[in-house]
Amino acid sequence: MRCFFRVEYEGSDYVGWQYQPNGPSIQAELERAFSTVVRENCKVVGAGRTDAGVHARAQGAHVDLPSGIDLCKCQLSVNALLPAAVAVYGMRKVADSFHARFSARRRRYRYYMMERKTPLWRRRAWMVFHTVNWERVRDNAQACVGTHDFSAFCRSSTDTENMVCTVEQAALERRGEVWVFSIQADRFVYTMVRSVVGTLVDIGRGRLTESFASILAARDRARVGETAPARGLVLDYVSYDEVA
Numbered sequence: 001m002r003c004f005f006r007v008e009y010e011g012s013d014y015v016g017w018q019y020q021p022n023g024p025s026i027q028a029e030l031e032r033a034f035s036t037v038v039r040e041n042c043k044v045v046g047a048g049r050t051d052a053g054v055h056a057r058a059q060g061a062h063v064d065l066p067s068g069i070d071l072c073k074c075q076l077s078v079n080a081l082l083p084a085a086v087a088v089y090g091m092r093k094v095a096d097s098f099h100a101r102f103s104a105r106r107r108r109y110r111y112y113m114m115e116r117k118t119p120l121w122r123r124r125a126w127m128v129f130h131t132v133n134w135e136r137v138r139d140n141a142q143a144c145v146g147t148h149d150f151s152a153f154c155r156s157s158t159d160t161e162n163m164v165c166t167v168e169q170a171a172l173e174r175r176g177e178v179w180v181f182s183i184q185a186d187r188f189v190y191t192m193v194r195s196v197v198g199t200l201v202d203i204g205r206g207r208l209t210e211s212f213a214s215i216l217a218a219r220d221r222a223r224v225g226e227t228a229p230a231r232g233l234v235l236d237y238v239s240y241d242e243v244a
Contacts, residue, residue, distance in 0.1 A: 153199070201226075
């Protein structure tokens with residue numbers, strides 16, 4: 001029986017979603033918990049492979065479980081076994097053809113930034129101590145929208161060949177003291193969001209004089225700004241046709 005569920009995690013102490021030999025991963029924690037509950041080996045598949053230190057609010061995932069299992073009790077038991085930084089919710093049965101990664105229609109990321117040192121946000125936001133023209137950042141962010149080749153914003157250590165992504169939304173807003181950059185697309189390439197954010201901030205602080213549109217069109221990694229730190233990034237939501 002294939003089951004869909006969402007995962008929320010605070011990724012500061014993890015090497016990322018996927019198994020890595022150098023530390024604990026979110027995938028390993030989930031598979032350990034599910035396997036313990038159902039007493040057989042379980043493989044968990046996620047919608048995306050977040051990097052070390054990246055967080056998630058509504059990562060999508062699926063797991064195959066024995067038929068007839070009580071999903072409410074299973075969810076409670078899995079959460080009881082998971083560490084405090086990881087939780088599952090919204091478990092439901094789906095078609096056997098459903099796939100958490102390949103059935104996903106769009107993904108939304110949010111990146112959080114602060115302009116002062118604040119201990120309460122130290123693991124969840126980038127402390128930007130430069131003077132930034134945030135209106136310039138907001139204006140340049142609009143150039144992300146549309147179908148573009150984001151190869152300049154992808155780290156070279158990837159085997160992904162297709163660098164074309166269709167961005168539906170890209171916006172910057174202020175929530176109290178926190179600046180939040182939101183971006184939604186059909187897909188993302190490796191480190192794309194962090195590279196986009198770092199480049200926009202470098203434009204806003206005057207370190208880069210080119211517009212984001214010209215940097216994007218050039219497809220030249222050397223013209224991109226710094227990569228923003230992982231701690232500010234959250235995989236906010238993954239959308240599917242089959243589930244809400």
